[in-house]
Amino acid sequence: MGGKALIQQVLLVDELEQWVEQYRSKASEGKCASYIPALYRADPNQLGICIIEPTGKMHTAGDWEVPFTMQSISKVISFIAACCYHGIPYVLDRVDVEPTGDAFNSIIRLEMHKPGKPFNPMINAGAITTSSLLPGQTPDHKLRYLYAFFSKITGITPMVNEEVFLSEWENSHRNRALAHYLKDTGYLACEVEEALEVYLTQCSIEVTTEQIALIGLLLALDGFHPLRNEQVLPKDVVRLAKALMLTCGMYDASGKFAANVGLPAKSGVSGGIMTLVPANRKTHSPFQYGCGIGIFGPSIDGCGNSVAGVSLLKHIAQEWDVTIF
Ligand SMILES: NC(=O)CC[C@H](N)C(=O)O
Structure with missing residues (x-):
């Protein structure tokens, strides 16, 4: 130098x-x-x-x-991973690209705007939807795909902070409510508990x-x-x-x-x-x-x-x- x-x-x-x-x-x-x-x-x-x-x-x-823990920063990675696997149009059919001006965990717009498509993948409703879109039949498979994707781009093997995961899992009533609503409107690609497990685990990557x-x-x-x-x-x-x-x-x-x-x-x-x-x-x-x-x-x-x-x-x-x- x-x-x-x-x-x-x-x-x-x-x-x-x-x-x-x-x-x-x-x-x-x-x-x-x-x-x-x-x-x-x-x-x-x-x-x-x-x-x-x-x-x-x-x-x-x-x-x-x-x-x-990454928390919502992980939403960028899971969105990119879902787009890489399915292609952009498939993902954007299920989650929009509009800002909300509401809190990250807000529920209000899902019901106000029919048919209830989440506004964007950076808020919880959109991110839970994207997590459900990750390839794999079980939460474990979806997470393995996400970890492999993370390692491939960063060269780092992701570690999950179990304490943070459990702490949020036990207190995730609002995310559960969002996921149930998304399941009802047909935007969730797997079961509610499965989508939550993937989403909350990705948030707990350290x-x-x-x-x-x-x-x-x-x-x-x-x-x-x-x-x-x-x-x-x-x-x-x-x-x-x-x-x-x-x-x-x-x-x-x-x-x-x-x-x-x-x-x-x-x-x-x-x-x-x-x-x-x-x-x-x-x-x-x-x-x-x-x-x-x-x-x-x-x-x-x-x-x-x-x-x-x-x-x-x-x-x-x-x-x-x-x-x-
Ligand atoms: N804004 C955030 O980082 C939110 C992430 C957090 N895991 C939640 O779902 O509430």
Whole structure:
């Protein structure tokens, strides 16, 4: 690495460390998800970030190595996996691509809009439907397909946090209600309990910011894995997933996030945010060739998004001029 590049890298990490410490205190404006008791036990003051560039170079700060469960970030992976298996038209016949402006676990639109097709795969109704579409006759088979898909693209064998899974399974009345409604309207491709088992298990896959930054990087590069020099995901599916992340990925705060940060992103109630910067022509920006970004900060706001994580991303987007707009 040349002297100038080395200095730039040191400055980036210094800046990141400084900003993480600056935004850590934002945690006090939210709290850890309490409807899943195992998530409520997290330390709300944690905040970490990992950024991966196409060269594989990583920039990290704060609590970036702390494992957490993917929760709703997994919705992006299961949607992509279902599209890869069935093709986009088959999946979009069963789940739409419209934002709702409602909470991630809201039921209201299913009955208000006949025939009850879920609005998008980034909210619970749509994600439970997509999980039911994964190939396989049993939850076990569907999950094995998803794990193999996850390993194929990331090179990582997924681990499920059983404690978080059980904690949510025992408290999943609202998701059960959604699944029963979807079964009644014919949108669920398997039995209610089976779809829930797949959906809640995928939410309980444990990752670190590094792993979601890597997935973000693959999305930034339209499915191309720069280190393996291989197209690991189809471009059209990835582009669709990014459009959904931008319009629906931060739930009923997706509009504000697009306005304030301007990057496709997906959050989860455990405090993770997976986002990305596509390659751009901004030669003054440190991420001209694109990057994947993983964030973890378990204190969340009323919409279910990491409070400190969103503030940190807003700051980064402004300082480094990385919006897609
Ligand atoms: N927003 C989220 O991360 C929600 C995921 C969580 N497992 C749920 O279904 O409620």
